[in-house]
Amino acid sequence: MxxxxxxxxxxxxxxxxxxxxxxxxxxxxxxxxxxxxxxxxxxxxxxxxxxxxxxxxxxxxxxxxxxxxxxxxxxxxxASASAFFTSPQCFMAMRCAALPLLRSASWPVIWVAECGDPALVISLAVMLQEEGLLGKTQLFVTSANDDLLAQVSALSFDAATLAARDEDHYRSGGTGSLAAYCELEDGVYRLREDMRHNIVWGQYDLASDASFNEFHLVVCQRPLREFDHVLQRRALGLFSESLCNFGILQVEPPSDILSSEFSKSFTSVLSEQGVYRRLP
Incomplete structure (x- = not known):
């Protein structure tokens, strides 16, 4: 035997x-x-x-x-059950860390990896619009699952979700209501058409695909703890390759970035909120 x-x-x-x-x-x-x-x-x-x-x-x-x-x-x-990116503290951390870099870039580029929540993309778009950056910023939103990506790309949510996210938006530093940036259709709120032009949707698998662009901000919605150690290392390597010097990475903590070889590539900015800066 x-x-x-x-x-x-x-x-x-x-x-x-x-x-x-x-x-x-x-x-x-x-x-x-x-x-x-x-x-x-x-x-x-x-x-x-x-x-x-x-x-x-x-x-x-x-x-x-x-x-x-x-x-x-x-x-x-x-699908991922993580609610990390609905936290006002998470978005406040993103604002503090990423906005200065995005403002300084001629054409900022953002990657939202493994996205399973339309509200995350809507909140990002509204944040950029309020800061006067959306018109010159390119957002790439990816998921390994085409069906899940199609659901997210509708960029819609119901009234109850809007109310909850609206409060979170103000608490994270937002200056206006999310409803002002959405259109109501058949009882569903959708991000306004004029705010969708710079969003690119694509199927992308962190387990097998290569880096496809250089970004100023990378946000990975799926918690890295849902990956085994080998895939965590691969994902972090992709994010490192994909970020420009001093680019911002935000992932759900806890993360092994600083206790691994990637401590040479990243420095902690707001580790409690999963925010790290790519070192040159």
């Missing part, structure tokens, strides 16, 4: 999970192989239970042969 034999239910689940994420990568091109395994197994268990399937292997069969179910499952696996 081989030394790595499977001799417990937990071992079987781990093997099933490994086979499923490899199958997803080969079938759909979405790479979850570098995700933190415990969190991924929790999401898969919830999908299995909701679909009333016997085990993860049965879930794999449904994912491979039921296209509609697969799309829904991929959105669930791609």
């Amino acid at each position: 081989p030394d790595d034999s499977i001799d417990s239910a937990g071992d079987v689940t781990q093997l099933e999970t490994k086979l499923l994420i490899e199958a997803v990568y080969r079938r759909y091109g979405l790479d979850f192989r570098g995700f933190e395994r415990a969190g991924l197994e929790h999401k898969l268990a919830a999908l299995q239970q909701d679909a009333q399937l016997e085990n993860i292997s049965a879930l794999q069969g449904k994912v491979l042969h039921d296209a509609a179910f697969a799309r829904s499952a991929m959105r669930t696996l791609s």
Whole structure:
């Protein structure tokens, strides 16, 4: 019998999970192989239970042969439950750290990586508009999941969400109501059309894609703790390659940036709010 034999239910689940994420990568091109395994197994268990399937292997069969179910499952696996970027303190930190650099740049460029929340993009656009920067700033918003990106690109939210985000916007240093920058249509608030022109949407996978531009500000909405150590290192390497000298990176803390080799690339600005500066 081989030394790595499977001799417990937990071992079987781990093997099933490994086979499923490899199958997803080969079938759909979405790479979850570098995700933190415990969190991924929790999401898969919830999908299995909701679909009333016997085990993860049965879930794999449904994912491979039921296209509609697969799309829904991929959105669930791609989504992040983090609420870090709804915090007023988070945006205040971003304002303090990034705005001086953005003002000094002729054509500021911002990358919002792994974005799963339209309110983050709306809040960024409004912040730039209030500071007189939106007209000359290019925003790139990316996600590994096309369906999730399509949902975000609608740039809409309901009245209850608007009210909550409006209060957060004032507390983070905003000067006007978010509603003033949105259009009401069928009970849904959407960012005004004239404020969308400089936003570029794109499918991008931190697990496999290369740096595609130079940026003054990089915001990664997905917590790095949802990645394993190898993928964390890869993501931080991409952000380092993609930032200009003295560019700003904001990620959800805690981060291992300063305790890794990337301490040579970044210095802490407001570490409690996940803000770091790229060193030359």
